[in-house]
Amino acid sequence: MNKMREIIYRLSFDFQYDFADIAESFNGASSLDLTSETPNLLNFFKYDWKASESNIKPNFVIINSELLxxxxxxxxxxxxxxxxLRLYPIRIxxxxxxxxxxxxxxPNCINIKKSKVIRFSNGDIMEISSPVFMPDNYPILFKVEExxxxxxxxxxxxxxxxxNxxxxxxxxxxxxxSKSWI
Structure with missing residues (x-):
């Protein structure tokens, strides 16, 4: 049996569809605090559709750049x-x-030497615009520390x-x- 080669993809939203966004916040909630790790904050916001030219609603949404x-x-x-994965219902x-x-x-799954990395003047990583992954068995959905x-x-x-x-x-x-040691 041939083992399928692992392939990793970075997800982004297809803006030819309407996109979901935060329309209103309640109880002083800040959208900056809203992440997939803070699901308790999801109900402190009202969500709305921002219309695209097509006015077609998508099957999948990405809200705040990181909520799938x-x-x-x-x-x-x-x-x-x-x-x-835990699922949290919202209404858009x-x-x-x-x-x-x-x-x-x-953590530690990005091959920093092979990736396109933009750094601050002190050498810290500002952005990894083109990540290169280390070989591994990755979950179906995941984030990376970097x-x-x-x-x-x-x-x-x-x-x-x-x-589908x-x-x-x-x-x-x-x-x-893989990491090269040269």
Whole structure:
């Protein structure tokens, strides 16, 4: 049996669809504190659609650059793929979506020498615009310590979304290369 080569993708939102955004906050909540690690804050916000030219709502949303979610009706088919993730229901106007929370953050999986890295003047990492991953077995959805506001997936998630023609997500393949000691 041939083992399939691991492929990693960086997720982004496809702006040809309407996109979900925070319309209003309650009780002094700040959208800067809203992450997939703070699901308790999700109900302190009202969400709205920001219309695209097409006025078509997507199957998947990314809110605040780091909250990934899907239409509630899609969950049944996804449930066996995203085991271990907690789901938090939100309403975007009258549409029901589930936000994926507690997405695993993986440390030390980026090959810094091979990645395109922008640094501050003191040498600290400002941004990794083109990450290169170390070879490993990655979960279906994950984040990385060095780029906390990005969401990544493996080929299994991408193939499932593509096979079912679900909308709202774009996938950019990230290279995988071992560390070189030279």
């Amino acid at each position: 979610g899907c239409e509630k009706t899609l969950f049944k088919g996804l449930s066996d793929k995203i085991l271990g 106007v009258d549409d029901e979506y589930l936000i994926f929370t507690n997405i695993q953050t993986i 780029i906390p506001s990005s969401i990544f997936c493996n080929h299994e998630f991408k193939d499932y979304i593509t096979k 023609s679900y909308s709202g997500l774009l996938f950019k393949e990230c290279p995988i290369k």
